[in-house]
Amino acid sequence: MLKKLKIAFIWTVYMPVVFFTYCIVWLDRKIKFRLSFPRDLVELAKKDSWCIAELKANGVLPTDAFVISYKVTSLNQDMIFRSNAGVLEINYTAKGEQKTLRCFAKFAPTSGSVWNKTIFNLQLNHIKEIAFNQYFADDACDFIPKVFVAKLGFITGNLCLITECMDDCIEYKDSIYENLTTVHLDMALKGMATLHARYWRNKSERVQKILAIKDDTLLLFDSIVSSSWSKSARKILFESWHTMNEFQTVVHGDSRIGNMMFPKDENHGRFVLLDWQAVRKGKAVYDLAYFLILSLTMENRKHVEESAIVVYYDYLVANGVSDYTKEEMMNDYRHACLCILVLLSLPYLSGEASAEGNGVQVFAWGMNAWREKMQIKFSEFDYAWLAKNYSLTETEARDAVNEMLNVIDKRVKSLTN
Numbered sequence: 001m002l003k004k005l006k007i008a009f010i011w012t013v014y015m016p017v018v019f020f021t022y023c024i025v026w027l028d029r030k031i032k033f034r035l036s037f038p039r040d041l042v043e044l045a046k047k048d049s050w051c052i053a054e055l056k057a058n059g060v061l062p063t064d065a066f067v068i069s070y071k072v073t074s075l076n077q078d079m080i081f082r083s084n085a086g087v088l089e090i091n092y093t094a095k096g097e098q099k100t101l102r103c104f105a106k107f108a109p110t111s112g113s114v115w116n117k118t119i120f121n122l123q124l125n126h127i128k129e130i131a132f133n134q135y136f137a138d139d140a141c142d143f144i145p146k147v148f149v150a151k152l153g154f155i156t157g158n159l160c161l162i163t164e165c166m167d168d169c170i171e172y173k174d175s176i177y178e179n180l181t182t183v184h185l186d187m188a189l190k191g192m193a194t195l196h197a198r199y200w201r202n203k204s205e206r207v208q209k210i211l212a213i214k215d216d217t218l219l220l221f222d223s224i225v226s227s228s229w230s231k232s233a234r235k236i237l238f239e240s241w242h243t244m245n246e247f248q249t250v251v252h253g254d255s256r257i258g259n260m261m262f263p264k265d266e267n268h269g270r271f272v273l274l275d276w277q278a279v280r281k282g283k284a285v286y287d288l289a290y291f292l293i294l295s296l297t298m299e300n301r302k303h304v305e306e307s308a309i310v311v312y313y314d315y316l317v318a319n320g321v322s323d324y325t326k327e328e329m330m331n332d333y334r335h336a337c338l339c340i341l342v343l344l345s346l347p348y349l350s351g352e353a354s355a356e357g358n359g360v361q362v363f364a365w366g367m368n369a370w371r372e373k374m375q376i377k378f379s380e381f382d383y384a385w386l387a388k389n390y391s392l393t394e395t396e397a398r399d400a401v402n403e404m405l406n407v408i409d410k411r412v413k414s415l416t417n
Contacts, residue, residue: 007223010216022118028156029114037151037160040107041086044160045072051088051149051162060148061101062094072105084110087165102165103148108158121157125277128211130159132276135206136250139198143191145272168269169261172295175369179300184262187271188291189312192255195273196284197319199250212281213245221346229407232392232400237346239390240338244283248324253278255287257295285329288312289336298376309333334385338401341374345404364415371408378405 027033038044044051048070055061067090074086084107091100108126109117130152132140137147149162172180180188199207218238225234252259252273263269292305313326344367378401386397 003219006216007219010220011223014220018118018122021121022114024155025117025121025157026114028158029117033153033156035151035153035156035158037149037153037158038107039153039158039160040084040110041072041074041105044086044088044105044107052090054149055090055101055103055162058148060103061090061092065092065094067092068098083107088162102167103162104145104165106159106161106163117157123277124211126152126157126159127154128279129276130161131209131211132250132279133161133163135209140195143195143271143273144276145274166261166269166272168264169272170264170269171261172257174256174258174295174366175297178297180257180296184271185304185308186311187262188257188260189288189308190315191260191271191273192252192284192287192291193312193315194319195252196249196287197316197321200284200321201248201323202250207250207281210250210279210281212247213241215242218242218245224347230400230403232390232396233403235390235392236338236386236400236404237342240335240342243332243335244286244339245281246283247281248283249281251280251282251284251287252276253280253282253287255291255295257291283332283336284316285332286336286339289333290340293337293340293373293377294370298373301373302376302380334382335389337377337381338386341378341401341404344370344374345407364412367408367415368412371405371412374408375405 032039038047038050048067052061052065052067052070056063056065069089069091071089072086073089086105088103088105089100090103091098093099109120112120130150133144133147133150137144137150145163145166147161147163149160151160153159172184215238218241221241222234222238225237229237254275254277255273259273259275261269261272261274263271288309292301292308296304309330310326313329316324381401383394383397383401386392386401387394390397392400
């Protein structure tokens with residue numbers, strides 16, 4: 001009874017927030033609230049004076065730079081997971097030398113329905129991204145692009161993020177490659193471990209600005225699927241996420257290979273993590289499991305998973321983590337696998353809220369690839385461990401996992417029909 005009252009209270013508070021957010025998005029689409037920064041690439045192209053002044057004020061351009069040309073080029077917007085983004089190129093002279101500055105510019109999505117943008121804003125995607133880039137850019141600069149400009153419209157969810165362009169790096173498209181090279185796999189493991197170790201059990205005021213997913217939110221998730229999921233599946237939903245959201249460090253939250261860039265060679269570039277819209281406080285191995293399961297090919301993951309976990313753990317220890325045993329990490333890794341399964345099964349939480357047009361097909365293709373990877377992963381899962389840790393029978397545990405896999409399957413089919 002107490003749980004039902006708590007859920008009722010959460011919805012009572014949440015629904016006005018949903019309505020308010022929807023109204024703000026609708027009004028912004030109609031009248032375009034005035035912002036102190038460009039809202040998209042089109043405006044950035046027109047506001048060259050504003051942009052040049054910001055870059056000079058932040059020390060990116062020399063104060064005496066004379067700009068010869070200013071150009072904004074849009075990137076392919078059909079790909080889901082990509083915001084309104086492009087490349088800014090400025091040719092200028094300073095102290096008698098002619099130079100070129102290339103930047104990556106990112107804005108809130110300009111496509112999608114009002115409801116799509118409402119869901120996007122309710123997830124606080126850009127608030128979280130800007131917060132990380134504002135508060136952590138200086139000491140995280142070895143594994144994120146250098147931040148030149150970071151602006152946010154808190155109420156509307158608009159952002160303007162201008163960073164270094166990372167021209168000396170390469171990227172892998174999600175699932176469109178064979179095997180990650182051994183060198184790049186090691187870089188990804190080291191990069192994630194470096195991030196996690198740097199903020200390990202850090203309770204500073206700055207880290208407190210990074211949000212966590214509260215149990216009240218999990219109750220909200222649970223109520224959304226209460227009529228369609230079994231009790232066993234809902235128990236896995238709540239307990240896996242509750243475990244993964246216990247504070248340990250700062251996690252990226254969407255550590256797939258498409259959000260990583262790697263150096264072209266040993267003399268050019270560095271490993272970086274992109275797209276901090278899902279950043280939060282939680283258990284470190286969530287990022288590790290997310291990367292290994294959803295980014296590697298099925299064959300590659302089965303071949304390197306065990307050794308990759310050990311390498312990641314060794315990097316944690318090398319970076320000063322001393323209060324976390326390998327056995328604790330392996331236990332958390334299994335919880336993380338279940339947490340990822342739940343994430344892909346929940347509505348509105350894995351990308352389709354922003355997908356329309358060509359993006360729907362891209363999203364469906366990506367979800368199908370992830371579904372196949374999850375099926376293989378859970379065909380080899382330790383169901384005795386799951387049953388013991390979630391107070392289920394092995395049959396209930398297997399049925400609950402299959403139920404969630406079937407949910408993903410139905411969603412993929414609904415998108416392609």
